[in-house]
Amino acid sequence: MATLVINVPLSVLDLAPVAAGATAGAALRHTTELARRTEELGYRRFWVAEHHNMPAIASSAPAVLLAHLAAHTSTIRLGSGGVMLPNHAPLVVAEQFGTLEALHPGRIDLGIGRAPGTDQVTALALRRTMEGLSAEGFPRELADLMNYFSGERPGPITATPGLGEQPAVWLLGSSGFSAQLAGLLGLPFSFAHHFSAQNTVPALALYRQHFRPSKWLDAPYAMVAVNAVCADTDERAEWLAGPAALSFLRLRSGRPEPLSTPDEAAAYPYTEAEREFVRQRRDGQATGSPETVRRQLGELLARTGADELMLTTLVYDVADRVRSYELIAEHVAGGLRREG
Numbered sequence: 001m002a003t004l005v006i007n008v009p010l011s012v013l014d015l016a017p018v019a020a021g022a023t024a025g026a027a028l029r030h031t032t033e034l035a036r037r038t039e040e041l042g043y044r045r046f047w048v049a050e051h052h053n054m055p056a057i058a059s060s061a062p063a064v065l066l067a068h069l070a071a072h073t074s075t076i077r078l079g080s081g082g083v084m085l086p087n088h089a090p091l092v093v094a095e096q097f098g099t100l101e102a103l104h105p106g107r108i109d110l111g112i113g114r115a116p117g118t119d120q121v122t123a124l125a126l127r128r129t130m131e132g133l134s135a136e137g138f139p140r141e142l143a144d145l146m147n148y149f150s151g152e153r154p155g156p157i158t159a160t161p162g163l164g165e166q167p168a169v170w171l172l173g174s175s176g177f178s179a180q181l182a183g184l185l186g187l188p189f190s191f192a193h194h195f196s197a198q199n200t201v202p203a204l205a206l207y208r209q210h211f212r213p214s215k216w217l218d219a220p221y222a223m224v225a226v227n228a229v230c231a232d233t234d235e236r237a238e239w240l241a242g243p244a245a246l247s248f249l250r251l252r253s254g255r256p257e258p259l260s261t262p263d264e265a266a267a268y269p270y271t272e273a274e275r276e277f278v279r280q281r282r283d284g285q286a287t288g289s290p291e292t293v294r295r296q297l298g299e300l301l302a303r304t305g306a307d308e309l310m311l312t313t314l315v316y317d318v319a320d321r322v323r324s325y326e327l328i329a330e331h332v333a334g335g336l337r338r339e340g
Helices: 024-041 062-071 090-103 120-127 135-150 176-185 197-210 234-252 262-267 272-282 290-304 318-331
Strands: 005-007 010-014 045-048 077-084 108-113 168-173 189-191 222-230 286-288 308-312 337-339
Touching: 010 024, 010 318, 024 045, 024 062, 024 318, 045 062, 045 108, 062 077, 062 090, 077 090, 077 168, 090 108, 090 135, 135 168, 168 176, 176 189, 176 197, 189 197, 197 222, 197 290, 222 234, 222 290, 222 318, 234 262, 234 272, 234 286, 234 290, 234 318, 286 290, 290 308, 290 318, 290 337
Parallel strands: 010 045, 010 308, 045 077, 077 108, 108 168, 168 189, 189 222, 222 286, 222 308
Antiparallel strands: 005 337
16 A cells, blocks of 8 residues: 655744843734734644743733734634633633634634643732632533533533634643543644653654544644744854743743843853753754754654644744744745655
8 A cells, every 4th residue: 555645734833922122012013924924825823822921922812812813814724822721711711712713714723721821820810719720620621611612511601702603622732631631532632842842752642542533533633833943054043043042941940031132142151051951942843944944843743743733933033033934834844744
């Protein structure tokens, strides 16, 4: 039997990064510009991530931002990567994304995450109660959310919009818990390889092992999110990637700051331990010229068998961000295939 070779679609995860000396408004305008350009380039979907209490990230309200992006695009799928369900009442999420689906039918993805995506103090400020903030409560809250869309368990509350206006629901994860749950529910699964690379292959194996066909999917569908910085040369790509590495180091050290310039990142006096931290974070990601990025993404596909790759590019200047996606679309995408 001949081997089926499948072209792997590419998508975008954007954090609306706030550069040093710039404003959140500028960051959101740049994200809008990027959404329009990646639509022109043929990327399948454009997701924004929910983060709170982080000076370098402006995408704290995904539903609001997605409504704006939908009004400035026409074909690309738009979604959350993700909405952190512990931060919100399921009814609110159902109404927000039911509204988006009603306004833009067939274009909305609702990616759901299990972690708060922020510190516990901020999570409590969002939710106003500790109830629902534990991992144990997530399956129940997810079931409530899905029921608001489907109405399979009639109750006294109707989500309007929401009931009958269901976006495509994804589970997101960086460990095995959400992978198994996505499989058991028959939902598509997106893994956060960009910050949990060591768990990628085991989590995908669990997802496929536990997958049960559902009304949403007949077979498992796995997307892998990966950091990608592409430039004309390897050297320039490495230079452009410096601010993201420094930003993540500062975040993990409890010192979040707006995104530094590449020159500032290059001049930072890393300790040996900090250099090792950055090296481990960069492991398995894609940084370099189009030839280098094609090889790195190809290796990732070979290891994971992913059905789709979602690229996230965190660089200081929006022009470099746009250029990275242009180079990948024009010189990398056509060569990314996997056996099916």
